[in-house]
Amino acid sequence: MTRTTNEQPIGRADTGTPGPSGALVPVLAFAGIVVAVMQTLLVPVIKDLPQLLSTEPSNATWVLTSTLLSGAVATPIMGRLGDLYGKRRMLIASLSVMVVGALISAFTSALLPMIVGRTLQGFAMGAIPLGIGLMRDMLPREKLGSAMALMSSSIGVGGGLALPAAALVAQHTNWHALFYGAAGLGVLSIALTLLVVPESKVRAEGTFDGLGALGLSVGLVLFLLPITKGSDWGWTSATTLGMFAGSAAVLLLWGVYELRSKAPLVDLRTTARPAVLFTNLASIMVGVSFYVVSLVLPQLLQLPKATGYGLGQSMVVAGLLVAPLGLTMMFTAPVYARLSAKYGPKTTLILGMLIIAIGYGAGLGLMSAAWQSLVIAVVLGAGIGLAYSSLPALIIGAVPASETGAANGLNTLMRSIGTSVSSAVIGMVLANTANNVGGVAIPTMHGFRVSFLIATAAVAVGLLLALFLPKQRPAAHTQLRASSEEDANLERAEEALRSFRGRVLDAGGTPVARAKVTLIDRRGRQAGATLSADDGSYALAVPAQGAYVLAARADGHAPLASSATHTGDDSPVDLDLSLPGETVTA
Numbered sequence: 001m002t003r004t005t006n007e008q009p010i011g012r013a014d015t016g017t018p019g020p021s022g023a024l025v026p027v028l029a030f031a032g033i034v035v036a037v038m039q040t041l042l043v044p045v046i047k048d049l050p051q052l053l054s055t056e057p058s059n060a061t062w063v064l065t066s067t068l069l070s071g072a073v074a075t076p077i078m079g080r081l082g083d084l085y086g087k088r089r090m091l092i093a094s095l096s097v098m099v100v101g102a103l104i105s106a107f108t109s110a111l112l113p114m115i116v117g118r119t120l121q122g123f124a125m126g127a128i129p130l131g132i133g134l135m136r137d138m139l140p141r142e143k144l145g146s147a148m149a150l151m152s153s154s155i156g157v158g159g160g161l162a163l164p165a166a167a168l169v170a171q172h173t174n175w176h177a178l179f180y181g182a183a184g185l186g187v188l189s190i191a192l193t194l195l196v197v198p199e200s201k202v203r204a205e206g207t208f209d210g211l212g213a214l215g216l217s218v219g220l221v222l223f224l225l226p227i228t229k230g231s232d233w234g235w236t237s238a239t240t241l242g243m244f245a246g247s248a249a250v251l252l253l254w255g256v257y258e259l260r261s262k263a264p265l266v267d268l269r270t271t272a273r274p275a276v277l278f279t280n281l282a283s284i285m286v287g288v289s290f291y292v293v294s295l296v297l298p299q300l301l302q303l304p305k306a307t308g309y310g311l312g313q314s315m316v317v318a319g320l321l322v323a324p325l326g327l328t329m330m331f332t333a334p335v336y337a338r339l340s341a342k343y344g345p346k347t348t349l350i351l352g353m354l355i356i357a358i359g360y361g362a363g364l365g366l367m368s369a370a371w372q373s374l375v376i377a378v379v380l381g382a383g384i385g386l387a388y389s390s391l392p393a394l395i396i397g398a399v400p401a402s403e404t405g406a407a408n409g410l411n412t413l414m415r416s417i418g419t420s421v422s423s424a425v426i427g428m429v430l431a432n433t434a435n436n437v438g439g440v441a442i443p444t445m446h447g448f449r450v451s452f453l454i455a456t457a458a459v460a461v462g463l464l465l466a467l468f469l470p471k472q473r474p475a476a477h478t479q480l481r482a483s484s485e486e487d488a489n490l491e492r493a494e495e496a497l498r499s500f501r502g503r504v505l506d507a508g509g510t511p512v513a514r515a516k517v518t519l520i521d522r523r524g525r526q527a528g529a530t531l532s533a534d535d536g537s538y539a540l541a542v543p544a545q546g547a548y549v550l551a552a553r554a555d556g557h558a559p560l561a562s563s564a565t566h567t568g569d570d571s572p573v574d575l576d577l578s579l580p581g582e583t584v585t586a
Contacts, residue, residue, distance in 0.1 A: 023196045024135075029151055031095065034158065039067065039125075068416070086200065098124035098182075100120055106179035132151050132408045137201070152388045159325075169181065206263035216251075218250050222247035228420060231431065275398035287415040288458040289360070290419065292454065294322070296452065303442070313370060325378075330385070336385065336389040346469045348390045362379065504554070511536025517540060518550070522548070553579075560579050
C-alpha cells in the first residue's frame, strides 16, 4: 500500500525548527548543472567519435544513445526510490554511479567499455527530480518558487556552460580529459551534498515496484531506441516499426498492472489528473523546442563562410555564443518567482512559451551574423527558463508531498522524450535538406529554417495544452506564492478550515499527547498524518470531500479507527477520538 504524509517539511516557518543551510539551493542546483555537463560532454567531438573509437559511425552513435536511454529509465525510478528511502540518499547514489561511469570512459578508447561508461553516466539524470523534491521538503514557502525554478533550469544552464568549456578542452587536450573533468565535478557535488544537504524526513510508505520498474524500462527502451536510431535503420523498416509496436504493447500492459498495484511505481490515477496530464504533455513540447536551438545554432555558427550562409566561427567561439542560452535560463529563476507569486505557474508557463515562439519566429530572419545568434540565444533562454521553471511548480501543486520525487521524475522524463523526438526529427530534416559536397553532407539554410518552424509549431501545441491546465485553488499552490511570514500564516489558516480536528482522549477523558492520528481515504491510502499536541488536540487537512477513516494510536493504548465524512466545504469537522483502555505489555 502506498501511503503519503502531510507532516510539515523541515525548516518551514511553522515548524519551529531551524531551517537548512543557505547553501542548500546552490548545492542542489550545482548537482543539476553537473548532470547537464555530463549530457553535453561529447557534443564538441561527436563528428570525431568513429575515428577516436576506431569504429563505424553507426556504432559510435551508441555512445550518445546509451546515455539517453539509461537517463530516461533511471529518472522515474530514482524519483520513486527517493520518495521511499530518502531523496538525499538517492541523489548521492545517482551521482556516484555517474562518477564510476565517467572514470570507465576516461580509461578507455574501446567502443564497448565506452558505452558501458556512458550508460552509467545517464543514471545521474535522476538528480533533477530528487533535488526538486528535497527543496519542497525543506525550504520555507517564500523561497521555494525561485529555488525550484533554478533547479529545473539547471539542465539548460549546465548544457549552455558546458559547450564552450568542453570545446576548449577538446581542442587543446586529450579528449579523455572531458571524462576526468566530469568525474571531478561529480565527486565535488557528492562532497557538497554530504556536507550541506540534510536528509528529508518526508517518506512514502510501501515497497518498491520492481515489476513496474522493469515494465516501464522495457517500454521506454522500445520507444526511444527507434526514435534515436530510426534514421539509420529506416523509419519504415521492420525493426523500427516492430519496436514501436512492442513499446505500445508493453506500456499498455504496464499501465494495466500499475492501476491494479497497491504500491505502483507511477500512480497513474494521479498522473491522469488534468493538472498533471497537461503539464506533462506541455513538457514534451517544451523539450522539443529547447533542443532545436542546441542543434541548429552551433552548426550554423561553425559552417564555413564559403557556403554563403555559414558564419565561420571556431568551435570555442560557437560555444561561447550559445552559452547565454543557459545563463539567461539561470537569471530567469528569480524573475519567474515574482511572476509566479503574482499570477501563478500556469501564466508563467504560457508567457514562457510565447517568448519561445517569438524567439524562433524572429530567428527565421536573424541568421546572417554571429551577434544575431547571441540575440536568439538570449530570447530563447528567457522563454525556456520561464517554461522550465513553471513545470515543477505545476506538478508539486497537484501531487502529495511524498510523491514529489516520482511525479517530477516522470515530468523530467517527458522533457527527455521531447528532446529525443526533437533530435530525431531535426536530424532527419537537416539530413534530407543537406547538400552533398565532395561526399560530405552540408546542412542548408533551408533546413535550419524548417527546424525553427518545427520548434515554433511545437510551442504552439504546448500553448494549446497549457490553456487546458485547470486554475489552481489558492491552497493547492500555497507553498509557491507565499512571499512573507504574514502571507504564509494566512494560507495555513485557509488550509486548516477544510479539515478534521478534535482531541485524542483516553477512556477516562484525559487528553493523550503525541498520539499518531492517520487519515485514510476510501482506497485505503494514507492521506495525512499528524501527532496530537500536549492537550490532545489534532488537525488534519482534507484533500477532497468524501468518506475517510481516522486511525489513532498511542503507547499504552489499543488502536482506534473511526469513520468520518467531509462534505467538501471550507469548514472543519470536529471529531474527538477516544482510545480504548491501556493494554498490558508482557
